[in-house]
Amino acid sequence: MPVQKRTYESGKTVWYYIFDAPGSTRQSRQQIKESGFATKREAEDAEAQRRLDEKQKYELAKARHVDAPLPKTGVVSSAFAHAIKWGLVAVNLVEQSDPPTPRKRKGTALTPAQQRLVIEAASGCWCLPTFLEVSAATGARRGEVLALRWADYVDGVVFVARSLSQTRKGLEFKGTKLMSRARLFCLAQPSRL
Secondary structure (H helix, E strand, C coil), X not given: CCCEEEECCCCCEEEEEEEECCCCCCCCXXXXXXXXXXXXXXXXXXXXXXXXXXXXHHHHHHHHCCCCXXXXXXXXXXXXXXXXXXXXXXXXXXXXCCCCCCCCCCCCXXXXXXXXXXXXXXXXXXXXXXXXHHHHHHCCCHHHHHCCCXXXXXXXXXXXXXXXXXXXXXXXEECCCCCCXXXXXXXXXXXXX
16 A cells, blocks of 8 residues: 555644555454654655565564575575665575485385286377386386387397487487496397387
């Protein structure tokens, strides 16, 4: 709400401002108001300064309650840098935080029976069961399996030397993650090849 003018019965005119405090919601509305300004300009300047002060107090209070560590680079750090530049906050809290330590997850493999169920349940694209079977049999990455050609399969051995990846330009072939050497996989009895 912009600043407002109020005229008392005595004839005296004063200007005032009123606005919702940062973080206010419909359920918990907190308003900040001040009155007694002689001119509209004084009221506008005071309102702008008060909004800035209240925003800084709110951000500092909110930042002190952050439990999760903030990433040191990226959008959050850049936002804090801009906030310092604009005078909204005094300190970049991202620089003072420690990066999170990633949790190690233990991988679990499907049993042969579960694997067979997944392959048999595959529906949709006609080649999906074959893709799943080759992927399971070789342990190759998705892009490596998608880049396979019939020429890469010779006498039960699959030669993986390239990978298919999605780029902004479209699909492109590139070397494998283990570029230094191609990998060989033996397929015992390929049922769908």
